[in-house]
Amino acid sequence: MARLNVNPTRMELKKLKARLSTAVRGHKLLKDKSDEMIRRFTILLRDTKALREGVEAELSDVLKQFSIARSVTPSYEAETAFAMPSVEVTAECETESIMGVDVPKVTLSSEKRADGLPYAYSEITGEADYSVQKASDLLPKMVQLAQTEKAVRMLAEEIERNKRRVNALEYVMIPQLEETIKYIKDKLDENERAAVVRLMKVKNKAQ
Amino acid sequence: MTGKTAIVGNGDGIMVFKAAGVATFPAENEKKARDILRKIAKEYQIIFLTEDLAKPLTEFLKRFDEAPYPVVVSIPSGESEGYGMEVLKSAMERALGVDILFNKD
Numbered sequence: 527m528a529r530l531n532v533n534p535t536r537m538e539l540k541k542l543k544a545r546l547s548t549a550v551r552g553h554k555l556l557k558d559k560s561d562e563m564i565r566r567f568t569i570l571l572r573d574t575k576a577l578r579e580g581v582e583a584e585l586s587d588v589l590k591q592f593s594i595a596r597s598v599t600p601s602y603e604a605e606t607a608f609a610m611p612s613v614e615v616t617a618e619c620e621t622e623s624i625m626g627v628d629v630p631k632v633t634l635s636s637e638k639r640a641d642g643l644p645y646a647y648s649e650i651t652g653e654a655d656y657s658v659q660k661a662s663d664l665l666p667k668m669v670q671l672a673q674t675e676k677a678v679r680m681l682a683e684e685i686e687r688n689k690r691r692v693n694a695l696e697y698v699m700i701p702q703l704e705e706t707i708k709y710i711k712d713k714l715d716e717n718e719r720a721a722v723v724r725l726m727k728v729k730n731k732a733q
Numbered sequence: 734m735t736g737k738t739a740i741v742g743n744g745d746g747i748m749v750f751k752a753a754g755v756a757t758f759p760a761e762n763e764k765k766a767r768d769i770l771r772k773i774a775k776e777y778q779i780i781f782l783t784e785d786l787a788k789p790l791t792e793f794l795k796r797f798d799e800a801p802y803p804v805v806v807s808i809p810s811g812e813s814e815g816y817g818m819e820v821l822k823s824a825m826e827r828a829l830g831v832d833i834l835f836n837k838d
Contacts, residue, residue, distance in 0.1 A: 578817050582809050592749040619736035619778045621801045630801040661753040672779050672806035679798050682824035
């Protein structure tokens, strides 16, 4: 490992020692952060996987139902029937911090119409009612999935970044500092010994 | 902040969500979907994207991972092809380096 290019003086030594202690402390903190992030990440990942499995299964069910509904209604009627939303979905978007990573937090609120469906019953068949109803019911879950999946992705990125920082400290910064400190110490000791020897020689000559 | 939800997709399947109160944007191919996403990314906070469109746009979608919003999430169009799971899997591999959930090779 290459040592830093510094003058071997006492002042540099003091500076480097301070830097080393900061680096070691930073390394420990980052490592702890990384451990905790990974713990949260695993929990979140498991949740997301379960949620996604549920949503995917239900969604394909809804879509199947809907395609049946479409096949029994003339297309232009279907267009007009579905063009009006039954519920006004508003999502309250906030952010939440997981270990310093801002992840989205969404709370969904929907105002249902009194009758629940956006079209007159005469226009459309029961299959459509059913699929629209199910889609509305599924929506909160889908939003939940969107939120956690985003959190997983952001957290993964942050973990990777953090890992790089930890490694840079552990394998580059700290060894470099240690080696430089050792170099300066050796150099200073050497100087001291040289001074002692010189003094002894001078003393010998004086006698 | 109040957010809005949108769905970008191919085919009739997304129409059912229109009735459920989600804004729909039909897109036949990934190029169109990319244009639409660019346009609506500021306005809508939660965007669902069908799997067949999300798959070719994987690289493009990465840019949305920088900030909390908008949230772009893929949903299966019809039968699931497992793209959503793949996204999770790649995130897991990046963060942990090991497979803890999907124990298959």
